[in-house]
Structures are given as structure tokens and as C-alpha cells.
Amino acid sequence: MERRSVRRGTRRRHDLLLSLLRQGTTRVEDLAEALSVSASTVRRDLSRLGAEHLVARTYGGAVVPESFHERPITDSARVQTVAKAAIAAAARELVPPDGTIFLDAGTTCAALARILVESPDFGHLTVVTRGLETAMILTEASFVDTIILGGRVRPLSHGLVGPLTELGLDRLTFDVAFMGADAIDVHRGIGEPTLEETAVKERIAAAARQTTVLADATKLREPAAPAWTRFDPGWLLITDTEAPDDLEDRAAAAGVAVIRAEPARPTDENRTSTPVS
Structure with a gap:
């Protein structure tokens, strides 16, 4: 007792x-x-x-070590919206006027898709995606030829994975691949919730002339993800101004370029005015 x-x-x-x-x-x-x-x-x-x-x-x-929790895409759409818009705007400058690009699943890539369909200065653009939301946005633009990969739909991210996804990627090449991530480490690459996700990201990077990762600063502070995709040096990270001050130094040592996207300033049309009492 x-x-x-x-x-x-x-x-x-x-x-x-x-x-x-x-x-x-x-x-x-x-x-x-x-x-x-x-x-x-x-x-x-x-x-x-x-x-x-x-x-x-x-x-x-x-x-107490934090555990990794994948956020549903509906929840992700409500957070870091200003940072994601800034990142998407910076990424838009890297999209060729004509050519083929890959656009990942996820809310930041969906923000880039929205900018693309609202841009009048493109020729004929082919966009390959594995994201359901991204594909639906792209279909609004007549100048975009949208190709969605086959595969199994992941319930949280609405991204396609599996052998059918990889089979399609084996037959494609991209001028630029824009990828999202659940976690970022400039030395380890991008962190994902499953090994299936890392396998897809590796195939995407192998098929692209330029690999560009779109990730807001919170992804740089995420706890260790269960699985990681390591890229060859030379990939580009577009993040926001809240990223750590030493990011560029650490990225340079890993052979990674960094762009910090500045949030858009309010214009006179959308700036609210304070009434004079």
C-alpha cells in the first residue's frame, strides 16, 4: 500500500x-x-x-518537445494571409510569360494561382498542379492550360500523392516548380507530414530547371517534421519579413538563395480614413 x-x-x-x-x-x-x-x-x-x-x-x-501537427487546408487559409499574399506576389515575378510551371497544393501556392489568373500580361502558360484548390482557381484563366496530376487525395491538404502522381511527374518538365512546405530548414530542405509527400516533392524538383519554395516565416519555426526532402544546392526560398535575421547567412552556407517578400502597402483607394470629430 x-x-x-x-x-x-x-x-x-x-x-x-x-x-x-x-x-x-x-x-x-x-x-x-x-x-x-x-x-x-x-x-x-x-x-x-x-x-x-x-x-x-x-x-x-x-x-517538452513539440509534436508535429499538420493543419487542414481550411485552417491554413485563415492564417498568415498578408505574408502569403506578399510571397505570392514576389513569386509571380519568376513566372515566365510563356512556358510550363509546376504549382503545388497549399494556400500559398493557391494565392499565386489567384495572382496568375488576374494577370493580363501572360502569353500561353501551362500549369501542372497536384492541388485541388489550385486547379479550380487556374481554370478561370483562358490563357492557362491546367494539368492536374492523378493520385490519391490527402484529406488535410487536398494534395495528390502516390504512384499515379509520380508516374505523371516522370513524363513532365518544368521551367520553374513552386512548392509549398509544412516546415523549412535550409540545410535539410522541406519538412512534410508523410514519406509519400517527400517522394512527390523529390520528383517535382528533379523535373524542374528551378526549384522555388514558398513558405511564410512560421514554417521556419515549426517543430521537426516527420519526413524531409533534401534538394540540391541552388534552390530558392521566398519567405516574408518576419523570418529570422540570420536566415540569409545560414541559407548561403547551404547554397540556398532567399527572397524576403515585403507586404503590399495600402493604396489611397483601400486605405481607411479616420473621420475628423
């Missing part, structure tokens, strides 16, 4: 310890004080929780 009580006490202390870590208390000494136990007890607890993969040890303490 006493041993069971001790186990309950340990579990309760572990729960409190995890709660403190999630709230930002990470140093051993601070944790010990908050729990009214010795520092050595906290270290033993952290070692046990680390063995269970519930915490990640750091110098002098620990953190």
Missing part, C-alpha cells in the same frame, strides 16, 4: 513537472524550487521522462 502511494506521488510530481516545463520553467533549480524537492530529484525525474521521450534534456534543464 505504501509503495502504491509512493508511485502515485511520483506520477503526480511528474505531471506537475511536465506542466511547469510547458509553461516555460525549464531550469533544474527553478523546477526544484517550484516542486519543493531537491535538484537531484528533479534530475532523476527528467532522466526518467527523457527515457520515455516525454522531455528533451537541455543544458541545465529540459523542454
Whole structure:
């Protein structure tokens, strides 16, 4: 009975310890004080929780590692809208007036698709996509020949994956491939929720003369994704002005070029005026 009580006490202390870590208390000494136990007890607890993969040890303490959560496309469409619009506008400058491009699934690539169909200065553009929303937008433009790849539709992203998708990619080449990502690391490449996604992204990059990744700054702060696609040096990242200050230096060391897209300034027509009282 006493041993069971001790186990309950340990579990309760572990729960409190995890709660403190999630709230930002990470140093051993601070944790010990908050729990009214010795520092050595906290270290033993952290070692046990680390063995269970519930915490990640750091110098002098620990953190709770964040898990990767793929966001549904309907939710993604409501966040970082200004940054995505700026990135899409910068990417539009890289689209050839005539030629073939690849446009990925995802909301940032869909924003680029919207800009393309509203641009009157293109010749005849062929756009290949694996995104359902992207394809629907592109069909609005008479000068765009829209090709959608076959495959299995992923429920969250509405992107196509699988052998049929890869089969189509094996028969195509692109002047530029514009790709989205769930996470970005200039050394590791782009992070995705599944190995299927990474396989598709690798085929896309192999078929493109230029690989360009469109990703807002939050993707640079994402926790480690389950799967990664590494590109050859020379790819381009278009992000927004909220990206880390040292991004360009780290990217240059990895052979990656970076464009920071500035948000559009409001025009006199859409700027709201404040009435004078």
C-alpha cells in the first residue's frame, strides 16, 4: 500500500513537472524550487521522462518537445494571409510569360494561382498542379492550360500523392516548380507530414530547371517534421519579413538563395480614413 502511494506521488510530481516545463520553467533549480524537492530529484525525474521521450534534456534543464501537427487546408487559409499574399506576389515575378510551371497544393501556392489568373500580361502558360484548390482557381484563366496530376487525395491538404502522381511527374518538365512546405530548414530542405509527400516533392524538383519554395516565416519555426526532402544546392526560398535575421547567412552556407517578400502597402483607394470629430 505504501509503495502504491509512493508511485502515485511520483506520477503526480511528474505531471506537475511536465506542466511547469510547458509553461516555460525549464531550469533544474527553478523546477526544484517550484516542486519543493531537491535538484537531484528533479534530475532523476527528467532522466526518467527523457527515457520515455516525454522531455528533451537541455543544458541545465529540459523542454517538452513539440509534436508535429499538420493543419487542414481550411485552417491554413485563415492564417498568415498578408505574408502569403506578399510571397505570392514576389513569386509571380519568376513566372515566365510563356512556358510550363509546376504549382503545388497549399494556400500559398493557391494565392499565386489567384495572382496568375488576374494577370493580363501572360502569353500561353501551362500549369501542372497536384492541388485541388489550385486547379479550380487556374481554370478561370483562358490563357492557362491546367494539368492536374492523378493520385490519391490527402484529406488535410487536398494534395495528390502516390504512384499515379509520380508516374505523371516522370513524363513532365518544368521551367520553374513552386512548392509549398509544412516546415523549412535550409540545410535539410522541406519538412512534410508523410514519406509519400517527400517522394512527390523529390520528383517535382528533379523535373524542374528551378526549384522555388514558398513558405511564410512560421514554417521556419515549426517543430521537426516527420519526413524531409533534401534538394540540391541552388534552390530558392521566398519567405516574408518576419523570418529570422540570420536566415540569409545560414541559407548561403547551404547554397540556398532567399527572397524576403515585403507586404503590399495600402493604396489611397483601400486605405481607411479616420473621420475628423
